[in-house]
Amino acid sequence: EEDLVSTAMAETHLAKPRLQGELQRTVNQTKLFAELIRNGSWVNAIIDTSNDERQSPKPDIRQMQIPLGVVGVFGASNFPFAYSVAGGDSISALAAGCPVVYKLNPGHPETSKKVAAIMANVTAEFDLPKGVFTMLQGQDYDTGNKLVTHPLIKAVGFTGSFKGGKALYDAAVKRDEPIPFYAEMGSVNPVFILPQMLKQKTAELAEALVTSNQASLGQFCTNPGVMVMQKSEEQKHFGDHFNELLRKNSSGKMLAKNISNNYIKGIEELKKMGAVEIGTGTGEKGELYSTPEMLGTDANAVLNNPALLHEVFGPGSLHVAAQNKEQLLNVASHLEGQLTVTVWATDDDMKDYGELLDIIVQKAGRIIFNGVPTGVEVTAAMVHGGPFPATTDSRSTSVGTNAIYRFTRPVCFQNFPDHLLPAALQNNNPLNIYRNVNGDYTMNSIQ
Amino acid sequence: EEDLVSTAMAETHLAKPRLQGELQRTVNQTKLFAELIRNGSWVNAIIDTSNDERQSPKPDIRQMQIPLGVVGVFGASNFPFAYSVAGGDSISALAAGCPVVYKLNPGHPETSKKVAAIMANVTAEFDLPKGVFTMLQGQDYDTGNKLVTHPLIKAVGFTGSFKGGKALYDAAVKRDEPIPFYAEMGSVNPVFILPQMLKQKTAELAEALVTSNQASLGQFCTNPGVMVMQKSEEQKHFGDHFNELLRKNSSGKMLAKNISNNYIKGIEELKKMGAVEIGTGTGEKGELYSTPEMLGTDANAVLNNPALLHEVFGPGSLHVAAQNKEQLLNVASHLEGQLTVTVWATDDDMKDYGELLDIIVQKAGRIIFNGVPTGVEVTAAMVHGGPFPATTDSRSTSVGTNAIYRFTRPVCFQNFPDHLLPAALQNNNPLNIYRNVNGDYTMNSIQ
Numbered sequence: 001e002e003d004l005v006s007t008a009m010a011e012t013h014l015a016k017p018r019l020q021g022e023l024q025r026t027v028n029q030t031k032l033f034a035e036l037i038r039n040g041s042w043v044n045a046i047i048d049t050s051n052d053e054r055q056s057p058k059p060d061i062r063q064m065q066i067p068l069g070v071v072g073v074f075g076a077s078n079f080p081f082a083y084s085v086a087g088g089d090s091i092s093a094l095a096a097g098c099p100v101v102y103k104l105n106p107g108h109p110e111t112s113k114k115v116a117a118i119m120a121n122v123t124a125e126f127d128l129p130k131g132v133f134t135m136l137q138g139q140d141y142d143t144g145n146k147l148v149t150h151p152l153i154k155a156v157g158f159t160g161s162f163k164g165g166k167a168l169y170d171a172a173v174k175r176d177e178p179i180p181f182y183a184e185m186g187s188v189n190p191v192f193i194l195p196q197m198l199k200q201k202t203a204e205l206a207e208a209l210v211t212s213n214q215a216s217l218g219q220f221c222t223n224p225g226v227m228v229m230q231k232s233e234e235q236k237h238f239g240d241h242f243n244e245l246l247r248k249n250s251s252g253k254m255l256a257k258n259i260s261n262n263y264i265k266g267i268e269e270l271k272k273m274g275a276v277e278i279g280t281g282t283g284e285k286g287e288l289y290s291t292p293e294m295l296g297t298d299a300n301a302v303l304n305n306p307a308l309l310h311e312v313f314g315p316g317s318l319h320v321a322a323q324n325k326e327q328l329l330n331v332a333s334h335l336e337g338q339l340t341v342t343v344w345a346t347d348d349d350m351k352d353y354g355e356l357l358d359i360i361v362q363k364a365g366r367i368i369f370n371g372v373p374t375g376v377e378v379t380a381a382m383v384h385g386g387p388f389p390a391t392t393d394s395r396s397t398s399v400g401t402n403a404i405y406r407f408t409r410p411v412c413f414q415n416f417p418d419h420l421l422p423a424a425l426q427n428n429n430p431l432n433i434y435r436n437v438n439g440d441y442t443m444n445s446i447q
Numbered sequence: 448e449e450d451l452v453s454t455a456m457a458e459t460h461l462a463k464p465r466l467q468g469e470l471q472r473t474v475n476q477t478k479l480f481a482e483l484i485r486n487g488s489w490v491n492a493i494i495d496t497s498n499d500e501r502q503s504p505k506p507d508i509r510q511m512q513i514p515l516g517v518v519g520v521f522g523a524s525n526f527p528f529a530y531s532v533a534g535g536d537s538i539s540a541l542a543a544g545c546p547v548v549y550k551l552n553p554g555h556p557e558t559s560k561k562v563a564a565i566m567a568n569v570t571a572e573f574d575l576p577k578g579v580f581t582m583l584q585g586q587d588y589d590t591g592n593k594l595v596t597h598p599l600i601k602a603v604g605f606t607g608s609f610k611g612g613k614a615l616y617d618a619a620v621k622r623d624e625p626i627p628f629y630a631e632m633g634s635v636n637p638v639f640i641l642p643q644m645l646k647q648k649t650a651e652l653a654e655a656l657v658t659s660n661q662a663s664l665g666q667f668c669t670n671p672g673v674m675v676m677q678k679s680e681e682q683k684h685f686g687d688h689f690n691e692l693l694r695k696n697s698s699g700k701m702l703a704k705n706i707s708n709n710y711i712k713g714i715e716e717l718k719k720m721g722a723v724e725i726g727t728g729t730g731e732k733g734e735l736y737s738t739p740e741m742l743g744t745d746a747n748a749v750l751n752n753p754a755l756l757h758e759v760f761g762p763g764s765l766h767v768a769a770q771n772k773e774q775l776l777n778v779a780s781h782l783e784g785q786l787t788v789t790v791w792a793t794d795d796d797m798k799d800y801g802e803l804l805d806i807i808v809q810k811a812g813r814i815i816f817n818g819v820p821t822g823v824e825v826t827a828a829m830v831h832g833g834p835f836p837a838t839t840d841s842r843s844t845s846v847g848t849n850a851i852y853r854f855t856r857p858v859c860f861q862n863f864p865d866h867l868l869p870a871a872l873q874n875n876n877p878l879n880i881y882r883n884v885n886g887d888y889t890m891n892s893i894q
Binding site: 046047048056058059061062063066068069169170173177178180347350357361362364365366367368369370371375377379380381382383385387388389392393394395397402405408409410411412413414415416417420434436439441 | 493494495503505506508509510513515516616617620624625627794797804808809811812813814815816817818822824826827828829830832834835836839840841842844849852855856857858859860861862863864867881883886888
């Protein structure tokens with residue numbers, strides 16, 4: 001483990017405690033999926049028993065989820081453990097019963113090889129078929145494209161940039177046999193701070209949001225990159241305090257040179273579109289290094305040019321000032337699909353701004369109230385997903401137990417003798433799982 | 448109702464009892480979805496309550512399904528009621544909370560207009576927003592293409608030919624914002640008859656399968672179009688009896704001229720590929736009319752030329768003779784995705800042919816044992832779907848209550864005060880629905 005963490009540190013420049021935490025999370029999420037399949041109810045057994053007395057006799061029909069087939073996985077550069085070789089995509093696909101072909105991420109090849117070696121050991125130790133997990137070592141786009149278009153691949157999980165994800169999505173749907181392609185791409189994770197709350201907690205909010213925005217140099221897919229407030233004295237104080245705190249956040253080494261270059265370029269583009277620098281961090285500059293940046297603009301500019309709300313991956317943020325409530329709601333209405341949207345509000349705020357919730361529910365997979373979007377809980381209720389372009393399939397999540405359903409499909413058995421049915425569907429419920437039997441959720445046997 | 452049925456009879460040439468039954472089914476499936484949403488548990492509420500005592504405090508997260516947005520629907524020519532204006536796609540989308548824009552099917556415009564008028568009356572009577580249901584009267588491909596590519600359309604349900612479905616699928620995934628496109632296209636619904644069963648029930652099997660194959664002139668998506676058996680005396684008897692029964696099935700008017708032309712052309716193409724006519728029905732010929740056809744080939748031919756297994760929509764069937772068990776299994780392995788696969792077998796047969804089930808489960812959405820594929824039960828456990836090219840999305844079903852999930856996505860609420868949550872997720876469970884609360888299915892309140 002020490003070895004894995006130090007290898008990942010060298011390759012990704014992420015801090016040791018962060019990587020140790022991520023490794024632990026990776027182990028925990030693997031255990032969660034192990035528990036899910038040991039429990040067994042995840043197959044969503046639905047049983048409608050026969051009725052011979054109906055005018056046209058009703059047949060016995062029993063449904064469950066089965067694996068789709070071989071799954072291709074593209075890991076993330078910013079999560080060398082939790083979203084890479086043995087990360088959430090691979091583990092949820094394996095849990096579903098799908099063999100996995102993983103394409104190495106060029107951001108951390110040595111870490112990946114070490115984790116792949118562990119996967120090979122586990123495969124050998126438990127005498128699993130060798131093909132259950134394979135890692136492709138090609139690092140170029142062509143290797144990825146070949147993986148996505150291989151006839152035996154039946155679904156793909158991807159975490160990365162919009163550009164990369166969309167290109168591979170296009171390849172997946174153009175195949176002779178189109179396949180599901182789950183790409184988790186970009187998100188600016190807007191934060192709306194409503195007036196009363198802003199007044200009450202100006203300083204605390206600035207602290208919470210700087211911390212969330214600067215964690216791991218902003219290299220999280222749920223990094224809060226856009227803050228929206230109405231113009232006011234408190235909004236000015238919030239900005240000043242945010243800037244003050246930012247100055248304590250020095251620059252640092254990003255994951256890779258191209259990511260650092262894209263960050264610098266992205267900030268420049270925002271400035272060209274009229275965003276103004278209102279604060280920066282401090283510290284060393286140079287190749288790989290990026291400095292925290294705080295830009296400001298007003299709501300009109302954003303409404304006129306939605307490109308201002310495109311993601312700039314890294315430790316930056318865009319602060320949007322709205323003239324009034326209508327403009328703030330208008331900004332919300334014009335958002336593209338997001339992984340998360342956050343609202344900070346008091347009860348009084350919500351009496352005036354109820355509409356805001358109706359709008360943002362249409363825009364994201366997760367809505368956070370008086371909290372920060374970073375920190376994605378791995379749990380049954382989590383939705384780490386959202387409308388395009390945040391992902392290519394808003395019906396799915398890539399974190400949490402429901403991630404398994406990206407790699408399954410339903411099949412039903414009609415009029416089968418009990419002993420020929422899969423165990424999950426047999427009368428006496430040998431797996432002791434929850435099943436929907438004629439409309440009731442039960443573990444009972446069928447008489 | 449009389450008027451609807453007689454209008455549909457004139458437009459589709461389907462028989463009166465068939466259309467009366469279909470109309471009743473349409474009403475029943477609408478009631479089933481009404482019951483589903485009245486019950487409320489379909490939103491799949493998942494609640495993971497907070498835990499402040501964990502080292503990093505666990506937030507409260509609550510998930511449910513919400514509607515995707517406006518849904519486009521393309522009706523089927525062979526189901527003027529159950530898969531058209533107020534058919535399964537429209538009703539399941541409306542049940543999900545999605546407004547529907549329906550494109551009229553050119554096969555039954557007058558029937559469609561009458562059903563649309565009923566929809567308009569209902570909308571007015573219950574004071575629903577006018578846009579909740581709209582019918583486009585354009586009958587050409589361009590109208591359909593515009594519907595699929597309109598930015599406000601967020602998902603599409605389609606039932607029809609492979610050609611039409613695939614073209615519109617391509618348009619849907621090429622949009623700036625790709626959307627889910629659910630096309631139910633073609634299927635030959637293969638039937639495997641194993642040796643012992645064939646010996647025991649030669650005549651009954653021929654009767655059951657002719658009836659299923661000739662129902663509504665074979666114009667069902669689950670029509671059993673391919674029968675696979677091993678060469679034997681009984682197989683010969685089966686064929687002779689099938690032919691004998693076929694002769695009692697006279698020709699009839701198909702749904703439309705292009706469908707009749709395609710049927711005739713399709714049978715000719717099968718013959719060009721080496722299939723031999725081994726039986727035909729009798730009766731009137733001419734424009735619109737099609738005669739029942741029974742073709743034969745051997746497994747080798749099918750294995751060498753999979754195009755022999757492409758669907759010919761209408762009252763035809765292809766009988767495939769395998770030399771031995773291996774060939775029969777080989778034919779199964781080479782099947783494309785199907786809506787259904789059927790097996791006729793005795794217990795003894797299954798001791799020898801267990802492998803067959805493993806193969807066909809990979810090929811279809813529904814597996815039928817000792818029954819016929821026609822007759823699609825509208826129920827919770829039904830899967831009317833299957834791997835490509837039977838549909839464009841094997842993860843979905845277009846019949847049964849789960850059809851609603853084609854038009855929804857999950858969203859989760861993190862750290863929300865109880866009164867701001869949707870009713871389905873509030874502590875005291877005001878809707879009295881089944882929910883997954885910390886891993887248990889329960890209707891209990893949360894303390």
